Amino acid sequence: MEEIKGAIALVGYGLAAIGPGIGIGIVVGNAIQAMARQPEAAGMARTTMFLGIAFTEALALIGFVLFFIA
Amino acid sequence: MESVILAASECDVREEIICAPADVLELFFFEDALFSIGGFNFTRTVFLIFLAMFIVLGLLYFGLRKGEKVPSKFSAAIEALVTFVKEDIAIGIIGPDGVKYAPYLLAVFMFVIVGNLFEVTPLINFPITSRMAIPLFISLVTWVIFVIVGFKKNGIRYLTDLIWPKSVPVALRWLVGIIEFVSTFLLRPITLAVRLFANLVAGHLMLTLLLASGWIFVSNVGDIGARSLIGLPWFVFGLGIYLFEIVVAVLQAYIITLLSAVYVQTSVHPEH
Numbered sequence: 001m002e003e004i005k006g007a008i009a010l011v012g013y014g015l016a017a018i019g020p021g022i023g024i025g026i027v028v029g030n031a032i033q034a035m036a037r038q039p040e041a042a043g044m045a046r047t048t049m050f051l052g053i054a055f056t057e058a059l060a061l062i063g064f065v066l067f068f069i070a
Numbered sequence: 071m072e073s074v075i076l077a078a079s080e081c082d083v084r085e086e087i088i089c090a091p092a093d094v095l096e097l098f099f100f101e102d103a104l105f106s107i108g109g110f111n112f113t114r115t116v117f118l119i120f121l122a123m124f125i126v127l128g129l130l131y132f133g134l135r136k137g138e139k140v141p142s143k144f145s146a147a148i149e150a151l152v153t154f155v156k157e158d159i160a161i162g163i164i165g166p167d168g169v170k171y172a173p174y175l176l177a178v179f180m181f182v183i184v185g186n187l188f189e190v191t192p193l194i195n196f197p198i199t200s201r202m203a204i205p206l207f208i209s210l211v212t213w214v215i216f217v218i219v220g221f222k223k224n225g226i227r228y229l230t231d232l233i234w235p236k237s238v239p240v241a242l243r244w245l246v247g248i249i250e251f252v253s254t255f256l257l258r259p260i261t262l263a264v265r266l267f268a269n270l271v272a273g274h275l276m277l278t279l280l281l282a283s284g285w286i287f288v289s290n291v292g293d294i295g296a297r298s299l300i301g302l303p304w305f306v307f308g309l310g311i312y313l314f315e316i317v318v319a320v321l322q323a324y325i326i327t328l329l330s331a332v333y334v335q336t337s338v339h340p341e342h
Binding site for chain 1: 094095158162163261264265267268269271272321324325328329332
């Protein structure tokens with residue numbers, strides 16, 4: 001199994017990136033919608049958007065770290 | 071140049087299409103000690119940590135010192151930065167009593183932003199936050215602060231509300247309690263550290279591999295002829311990533327500060 005170890009880790013990282021990719025898309029999309037509907041609340045929506053991105057992105061980054069550990 | 075680019079020596083420009091060292095971890099470790107004091111090796115990373123500290127101290131000291139009748143542009147910029155952390159992050163997230171935590175948040179923000187921007191600073195090109203020690207230390211300090219604040223503000227109810235939440239149906243309380251306990255006390259510090267660390271590791275890797283590959287292929291033009299054109303797309307792509315990494319460096323400093331504030335906020339007002 002040793003010679004295909006790198007390839008399996010790459011596939012694992014690719015799988016780990018699917019969910020967060022979709023998640024960040026949803027977060028940012030809805031934040032833009034909120035900003036467009038209520039421009040006066042844009043500052044709050046932006047802060048919350050970055051929070052949401054940070055939480056969602058963590059999963060992809062854990063996958064990225066596991067790629068190096070594996 | 072060969073001694074500066076760690077990936078250069080092992081690259082076979084006739085066979086490979088991108089230059090990567092056999093073990094990418096060697097891009098993050100500088101074994102050679104500049105000098106050592108009592109068995110403690112003063113490596114390049116340690117030097118950069120102290121450099122970041124002195125840059126932050128210098129920026130804050132010269133930006134905020136009293137005595138200028140008309141603040142210079144530099145002072146105004148530093149003041150805007152401090153006001154941003156104090157008003158928008160500390161007070162905006164934690165509430166009116168968030169002023170107390172503003173110095174800590176400012177320290178984290180300034181140190182991390184300087185450490186991150188080392189990644190794209192010419193001649194330094196190494197983000198100190200891509201070594202796990204620094205993100206982990208910052209997130210552990212945040213962990214200690216929000217746990218102490220939680221117990222101080224709410225007493226033992228901080229823990230009991232967490233593992234036996236009153237707002238969910240009785241049958242589900244133990245499950246929600248376990249999830250809340252693990253996510254608050256274990257996952258929070260880990261993800262806070264890993265987020266910063268992994269972002270900077272990824273950025274440093276991309277920059278090093280792309281720009282080093284571009285340079286090595288183009289500089290070997292006399293040796294390999296038309297094959298050196300492979301280096302051009304790597305170089306252009308690397309420069310694009312370079313601009314992107316400036317944004318990432320600032321954004322990650324903002325996010326770790328923001329999340330530290332949010333974690334303290336959940337301890338101050340646990341009902342939300």
